[in-house]
Amino acid sequence: MRIFRKKRWLLPGLLVLGAALLLYARFVEPARLTVRTRTVQAEGLSRSLKVVFLTDTHFGRWYGVDRAARLVDAINARQPDVVLFGGDLLDNYARDRDSLDLEELAAQLGRIQAPGGKFAVWGNHDYGGGAVRVYESLLEQAGFQVLNDESRLLEEWSVQVVGYDDVLMGWTDPELYQLNRDIFQLVVAHEPSVAEKISAPGECFVLSGHTHGGQASLPLLNRLWLPAGSGGMVRGDYTTQDGTQVYVSSGVGLTKLPLRFLCPPEIVCVTFEPAV
Template sequence: MFIAIGIVFLLIYAALVFYIGWSGWSFLKPAISKRFKLLYILLISFLAISFILGRFFSTQIILQIIGAYWLALFSLLLLLLPVAHLIIWLFSLTRLPRQGIKKTIGILLLTALIGIIGFGSFSAYSPVVRPYAIMINKPAQVEQPLNIVVASDMHFGILSGKNHAQRMVNMINELKPDLVLFPGDIIDDQLAPVIDQDIPAILANIESTYGVYASLGNHDKTREGLAELISVIESSNINVLYDEVTLIEDQFYIIGRKDHSDKARIELSELTEGLDHTKPIIAMDHQPKDLGIAADHGIDLILSGHTHRGQIAPAHLITQRLFENDWGYLRKNDMHSIVSSGYGFWGPPIRIGSRSEIVQIHVTFE
């Protein structure tokens, strides 16, 4: 079954790559000799498999960079090329010279690609602070409002590297948090680039009154194994809650759940059994699923990421259909759900229709 699905996926991908390659050659061939056609085919073929090669040969940084930007080009061209072809066809109904029209459209297409990638890179590497203010109808003897700072989906690795990590630490410290929470996807599948760039030492500089806590996401998995991953993260003074509960200052609970994809994940009913439900309960669950179950089990605030708000529009239309709350704030009964679009990115360092963000939540207790 999975093999058949994989073959269908590869055939569809190959057809889309052919469409992009054929379209590109149709714009280039008046200016480039046909003897370069084979070279062009080899280039497109290499780009089409570059992302897979980059993941397979994880030490080849240049392959990973090329593969990441190919994903961006692939996504954008699938949106822009049909529009370009439609415009060319409409102009072909006039008496204007077809070759001149195609050349003009090709230049405009290239300009649009450069502009969009530039804007998308800015949106990915220039995070904003997204503020929220909520009230939890339970008492807590802490200074109010409790200033919680949340960052998810950092995907630290080659492209989301030490500079991006240092930027995050600076932004978090400027917000003077009482509590810092990381609900998953701290790394991007590979631990080596994180260690090589000494990112754990950078994260260790986060300042927070009640500490820094994290849960793990679907990309927090490495060849080195889970124990090594948690050890590296916790060397940053970050407390990893892996289907675990901790009580802060005897005033409120923090629950960190395993990712929804983990078959060994404990049921929420078991995690919340025996807790004092008169105290506020804050949960980190990487994927914003089963919000109704969380509300039924007394969770007061649940924090998630995972969706990236689609990262590259119009993918946000898909995440909106997949998740009850794919980004921002949702109240479900007495429970508050906040989903971040993420601080980092997956694949290309591009965001269109979304923005890298850090979430700041001021919580008052009653």
């Protein structure tokens, strides 16, 4: 009789728990912006370099422009030398264009302080739905240089920043993946799979996004969700077979579903120290 009573409460209890988890994933975790920190020994660096990397903001229906101010404040609080953006600025420009305040977004991103420069690459969402017509101009208005299969030498730190085109929606000459071995290469590529194409073992660090870390990080199901271009990487630290170090960020915003679970939004602060 006692067991029977317990079972009567099992289903309502599970429903309440499920509803609570759903509310948490919808309203609490997406607002829990976290800062991941890493320290990396970099061969050939002339002095310490602090980089903040953000990616996959997906501004739009689920992640409004009104959240940009807090994001920018969190970046500036780290006092970075250089800021890198990994693409997917807008979620779905065709769907959200009437409600997106792009002037406000450019103004907020323009507040990011980085004396060594602000650089960005293209993501797959920056190509679709008309976003291709606004992406580069918006970021340039905010003081970013968009690197499309291009690099910039940061002489003060003896570092080369390399930015690749999106592998799903763009195209890159394979020869550009053969990087100069004489100087430390700091690579930004939207999709993690780019890291496996690069030839610069031991003197290269890749920052990527795209996967959102699964976004709702459900055990076992995470890998089923992984999109094309992930290269089998979900989030966190990886080393390719060639020895290239990679960090895959779970990103900032939301796409497809307005949920995050066990995978909070993040910015990444990497301090590169000269190897001794």
